[in-house]
Amino acid sequence: MSSFEIVGGKRLSGEIVPQGAKNEALQVICAVLLTDCEVTIDNIPDIRDVNKLIELLEYLGVKVHKLAKGTYSFKADRIDIDRVSTERYSQMAASLRGSVMLAGAMLGRFHRAFVPTPGGDKIGRRRLDTHFSGFEKLGATITYSFEKKAYDVSCNRLEGCYMLLDEASVTGTANIIMAAVLAEGTTTIFNAACEPYVSQLCTMLNSMGAKISGVGSNLLTIEGVKSLSGCSHRLLPDMIEVGSFIGLAAMTKSDITIKQVNLKQLGNIPDTFRRLGIQIEAKDDDLHIPSQELYEVETFMDGSIMTISDAPWPGFTPDLISIALVVATQAKGSVLIHQKMFESRLFFVDKLIDMGAKIILCDPHRATVIGSERKYPLRGVRMVSPDIRAGVALLIAALSAEGRSVIDNIEQIDRGYQDIDIRLRSLGADIRRL
Numbered sequence: 001m002s003s004f005e006i007v008g009g010k011r012l013s014g015e016i017v018p019q020g021a022k023n024e025a026l027q028v029i030c031a032v033l034l035t036d037c038e039v040t041i042d043n044i045p046d047i048r049d050v051n052k053l054i055e056l057l058e059y060l061g062v063k064v065h066k067l068a069k070g071t072y073s074f075k076a077d078r079i080d081i082d083r084v085s086t087e088r089y090s091q092m093a094a095s096l097r098g099s100v101m102l103a104g105a106m107l108g109r110f111h112r113a114f115v116p117t118p119g120g121d122k123i124g125r126r127r128l129d130t131h132f133s134g135f136e137k138l139g140a141t142i143t144y145s146f147e148k149k150a151y152d153v154s155c156n157r158l159e160g161c162y163m164l165l166d167e168a169s170v171t172g173t174a175n176i177i178m179a180a181v182l183a184e185g186t187t188t189i190f191n192a193a194c195e196p197y198v199s200q201l202c203t204m205l206n207s208m209g210a211k212i213s214g215v216g217s218n219l220l221t222i223e224g225v226k227s228l229s230g231c232s233h234r235l236l237p238d239m240i241e242v243g244s245f246i247g248l249a250a251m252t253k254s255d256i257t258i259k260q261v262n263l264k265q266l267g268n269i270p271d272t273f274r275r276l277g278i279q280i281e282a283k284d285d286d287l288h289i290p291s292q293e294l295y296e297v298e299t300f301m302d303g304s305i306m307t308i309s310d311a312p313w314p315g316f317t318p319d320l321i322s323i324a325l326v327v328a329t330q331a332k333g334s335v336l337i338h339q340k341m342f343e344s345r346l347f348f349v350d351k352l353i354d355m356g357a358k359i360i361l362c363d364p365h366r367a368t369v370i371g372s373e374r375k376y377p378l379r380g381v382r383m384v385s386p387d388i389r390a391g392v393a394l395l396i397a398a399l400s401a402e403g404r405s406v407i408d409n410i411e412q413i414d415r416g417y418q419d420i421d422i423r424l425r426s427l428g429a430d431i432r433r434l
Contacts, residue, residue, distance in 0.1 A: 004431055006430065007404050008252075008398050011428070012248070012427040014257075015257045017258075018241040020237065023238075024236055029074070030053070032076055033105035038075045046069075059088065060083055101171055108180070108182040116148070128151075131169070131176070134163055138160070139156075141155065157183075168313075170197060174193075174198055177202065182225065183222075200236060207232075210225060247273070247396055250273070250327050251327060251399065253292060257287070259286050262285065263282055263287070272324065276297050277298065296332040306336070308335055310340055319389050322348065322389045323393050324337060326352065328369040329359070329369055329397070330378070335369045346364065346365070349361055354381050355379055355380070355397060357397075379402050381401075384408045385408065386412070388412055388413060392417060421433050
């Protein structure tokens, strides 16, 4: 197990470029199984979760070639679908939450998929009902093996239909889309997730010959086709990294420019951080966060306490709730953080309280943060990263704190952030990997 040692309290400065979007990568890389032609994907982040998914595809028989840093070609012309029943596949897939999105592509092309109970972050229940309900409506049969702790999904044929999703699940929508593009007839998905990741997946599939309309909305219409061809696709910048770097700049009183952010795809992320009092200047496709001695939280028009809550797109992404909470600890004013979508994502606040933050954990979904106005800086402590996003939030807290901090279990952070210690050192951070 590796750790980060951080000496905090240093102002940072410079430019940083966000990596390719992790959540998009996990979807579009699965989509290469839908064709036997070559697919080239650019801007792939070099992170643990993505690398595990690529290894899993190679095990199934996908030919993978690294063409340049962040650029890979994939060719799934000789897939051994029987390997999904092996113990090795189960072990590899179970260690990666994103492996669940292989199911839609395998079901669409091979009419068979095997889904071990996935791993990933311990942030509460993350049910798969939306995925499986969509598959069943397309004509698939799902059985669960308690012995193997896995789902077996199969069909003779997939037939398009109308479906109203019980929730706007991003991964559920993506999985159903991948199954439906090769189904017979027309599939209509209402209450589809609208996240940029889903739009990117649809754009990629359309470039491969799929017929998907309504892209970017919550009503998708998919006319099934018999086969798909190859394509070239480039991932968006990771909007979670962009939000993380905004929080980093504010907490450390730093002057940082985040380059090539694809501003149009950030939704309300910049405005949400502005509500916390952070100055953010848009320059072309870059974001500049100037050094601030103090940032003051807005109140609602009636004077009531500001509430920051997550919601399906175009609402504030749940992956940045942890960052917003940490930023609020040093603000002037108070904030109610309401994490609606996962019931265990706020449990990392005990570590911030150990650092001196004033936080009241109301229940698993809500925390009230009383900002210290910089009067009481956080202090360095030893802590453990519980998941990807909380881990980076703790890292930002440590960089702003007085003294030395150690964060253990940083493999969680490495799952989602590429070379984060190296990139932070380029801004002047005192951080080293143990």
